[in-house]
Amino acid sequence: MSEVYFIDVKKGVPIIEKLETLLEKVGVGSLNGIIALKMHMGECNNKTFVKPLYVQKIVEAVKNHGGDPFVTDTTTMYKEERYTAMDYYRTAYAHGFLPSYLGCPVIIADGLKDEGVQVNEKVEIARSIYDSDSMLVVSHATGHYPSSFGGAIKNVAMGCVTKKTKMYQHEVTRPVRNPDLCTDCDNCRAVCKQDAIREDHELILERCIGCGSCISECESGALKLPEDMSEKLQNRLAEVAHAVLKNLPYSNFVFVNFLIDITPFCDCAESAPEYISPDIGVLASKDIVAVDMATIDMIGKHLFKGDPTVQVHEAHRLGLGMREYEIVRV
Ligand code: SF4
Ligand code: SF4
Numbered sequence: 001m002s003e004v005y006f007i008d009v010k011k012g013v014p015i016i017e018k019l020e021t022l023l024e025k026v027g028v029g030s031l032n033g034i035i036a037l038k039m040h041m042g043e044c045n046n047k048t049f050v051k052p053l054y055v056q057k058i059v060e061a062v063k064n065h066g067g068d069p070f071v072t073d074t075t076t077m078y079k080e081e082r083y084t085a086m087d088y089y090r091t092a093y094a095h096g097f098l099p100s101y102l103g104c105p106v107i108i109a110d111g112l113k114d115e116g117v118q119v120n121e122k123v124e125i126a127r128s129i130y131d132s133d134s135m136l137v138v139s140h141a142t143g144h145y146p147s148s149f150g151g152a153i154k155n156v157a158m159g160c161v162t163k164k165t166k167m168y169q170h171e172v173t174r175p176v177r178n179p180d181l182c183t184d185c186d187n188c189r190a191v192c193k194q195d196a197i198r199e200d201h202e203l204i205l206e207r208c209i210g211c212g213s214c215i216s217e218c219e220s221g222a223l224k225l226p227e228d229m230s231e232k233l234q235n236r237l238a239e240v241a242h243a244v245l246k247n248l249p250y251s252n253f254v255f256v257n258f259l260i261d262i263t264p265f266c267d268c269a270e271s272a273p274e275y276i277s278p279d280i281g282v283l284a285s286k287d288i289v290a291v292d293m294a295t296i297d298m299i300g301k302h303l304f305k306g307d308p309t310v311q312v313h314e315a316h317r318l319g320l321g322m323r324e325y326e327i328v329r330v
Contacts, residue, residue, distance in 0.1 A: 004328065028065050036070065039073050290322055
């Protein structure tokens with residue numbers, strides 16, 4: 001059984017006042033050297049990412065315990081405002097993730113050229129995360145199209161790797177096209193930013209990143225999601241999270257999940273108008289499986305689209321951690 005530490009918002013004490021205690025309890029002092037503070041700093045027009053106010057406090061706590069942190073994330077596969085490192089720096093700064101405010105550098109981990117370290121046939125870890133000495137993973141717990149749930153496992157799997165490895169995970173989300181239903185309206189080609197649809201409306205698979213934009217525009221129903229997509233994607237998330245955590249040249253990790261502003265979609269999306277759950281608090285553990293299991297249990301499995309636990313069970317099966325946990329309130 002793994003310990004999962006918990007700040008309960010219902011107790012009425014602001015989260016910010018308990019963050020350092022939470023980190024002390026979970027063992028932030030065991031993180032040493034250069035510490036990658038793995039975040040998602042929010043896509044342009046997203047408002048629900050974990051705020052710099054909290055990150056500043058986490059940076060302060062890490063430094064108080066002798067660590068030398070930097071805030072980090074990787075560039076996206078899709079072409080929006082975090083597609084290149086330069087795009088991402090502009091977006092991060094606009095969202096308040098300024099080194100002068102945070103008290104530490106902000107470094108886009110795959111660098112200017114999306115550079116990584118190949119650790120197996122499929123997985124390339126972003127360079128600066130590989131070159132760190134420890135990692136503190138800060139995740140915003142959300143629903144997620146198309147993997148049902150996004151927490152620590154997804155943050156590590158999708159967020160610590162280069163575009164090539166993101167593509168490997170997302171290839172199971174590529175649309176399926178039924179040519180008999182296609183009306184040749186061309187809507188799909190107009191919306192696809194990857195230029196992944198031919199003039200005859202067949203998909204160019206090696207270009208498709210499985211973003212799903214064309215499906216939303218296909219009024220005839222010719223384009224559909226693959227039926228077993230969620231399960232396949234969640235299994236790949238667990239597979240890649242396992243490859244990352246087992247192949248980094250260090251094994252000091254802490255996972256912190258924020259269960260606030262719990263949206264149906266992840267922070268790559270524009271903020272949704274409604275939440276799927278009221279605010280709950282913050283969880284922290286050294287066990288990535290336990291922290292995500294506790295997160296899903298506290299939010300309520302039934303509030304997600306599909307089964308959010310597939311990735312947790314798979315990560316457990318691969319040996320990343322335990323599904324049984326004990327909640328320790330701080
Ligand atoms: S899912 Fe559709 S819109 Fe997205 S990259 Fe693939 S073909 Fe283009
Ligand atoms: S949007 Fe759908 S119906 Fe229109 S061309 Fe593309 S696949 Fe065919």
